[in-house]
Amino acid sequence: GENVEQHPSTLSVQEGDSAVIKCTYSDSASNYFPWYKQELGKRPQLIIDIRSNVGEKKDQRIAVTLNKTAKHFSLHITETQPEDSAVYFCAASRVKLIFGTGTRLQVFP
Amino acid sequence: DAGVIQSPRHEVTEMGQEVTLRCKPISGHDYLFWYRQTMMRGLELLIYFNNNVPIDDSGMPEDRFSAKMPNASFSTLKIQPSEPRDSAVYFCASSWGGNQPQHFGDGTRLSIL
Numbered sequence: 126g127e128n129v130e131q132h133p134s135t136l137s138v139q140e141g142d143s144a145v146i147k148c149t150y151s152d153s154a155s156n157y158f159p160w161y162k163q164e165l166g167k168r169p170q171l172i173i174d175i176r177s178n179v180g181e182k183k184d185q186r187i188a189v190t191l192n193k194t195a196k197h198f199s200l201h202i203t204e205t206q207p208e209d210s211a212v213y214f215c216a217a218s219r220v221k222l223i224f225g226t227g228t229r230l231q232v233f234p
Numbered sequence: 235d236a237g238v239i240q241s242p243r244h245e246v247t248e249m250g251q252e253v254t255l256r257c258k259p260i261s262g263h264d265y266l267f268w269y270r271q272t273m274m275r276g277l278e279l280l281i282y283f284n285n286n287v288p289i290d291d292s293g294m295p296e297d298r299f300s301a302k303m304p305n306a307s308f309s310t311l312k313i314q315p316s317e318p319r320d321s322a323v324y325f326c327a328s329s330w331g332g333n334q335p336q337h338f339g340d341g342t343r344l345s346i347l
Contacts, residue, residue: 157333168325168338169277214277218333221267221290224277 127152129217131225138205139233146200146228148215155217158191158198163227164211172213173200205232236260238339240326246345252314255342258307259328267336268301268311269325277325283309284332316346 128151138144150158159174175182175189175198182189186205191198198217202209210232215225239258247253259266267282281291286303294301298317303309313320323343327336 159335161338168340170338171335174335220332221279221282222336223279226276 127155127217127219127223129215129223129225131215131228133228134226135229135231137231137233140205140207142205144202144205144209144230144232146213146215146230148198148200148217148225150196150198150217150223152217152219152223153196154219155196155223157218158189159216159218159222160187160189160200161214161216161224162211163214169214202230205230207232207234238326238328238337240324240339240342242342243340244343244345246347247316248347249317250315251346252312253316253320253344253346255311255324255326255344257309257311257326257339259309259326260330260337261307263328263330263337264306265329265332265334265336266303266309267327267329268309269327269338270322271325271341272322280311318346320344321346 130149132147156177161169162172163169173187173189175191186203188201212227212229214227216222241256268280271277280293281301283303301311323341325338325341327338329336
């Protein structure tokens, strides 16, 4: 069945460093790839998304890249801040979202 | 604009009892999704509706779970009878169109004793 693998499961960085989270999807028909941030005890919130007709998208310190051939997509956060600490989920969708297992990002001051 | 509204925020009940979770999607959204989140299984899609019609319920774990959407502004997820393994956070989300950004509610934290 459809599957999304996400790595790493945990990531610790120093404030100001960059963080990269990678995902691989199995369904080649997937055409929509959102990223969600979830703080402890809160709801998932969409932070950025990309569609299959675009290779890269950027929004301030956050960027997402998509390699359709390899079925890979990645989240890049630059100049990390302590408030970036959260669990990040990738997802792939043809009709319904299939979520990755999440990455717990910790940014140390 | 009000976001997706879920109730109750917390529910604690004993095994065997009926549990009903409620969701009001964002006005104008035509897709509604129910998810379950646990440490072991992550975020799982249970069922989704389009224009109040259930489209895919393949994620519903068993017959004890049922979901309805009687109109465009209200949906329920019911568990009967409830079991301790049903303990989880249940999220409702809605979107305008398929394959569009989904907006999540604050969730219902369910504990079955």
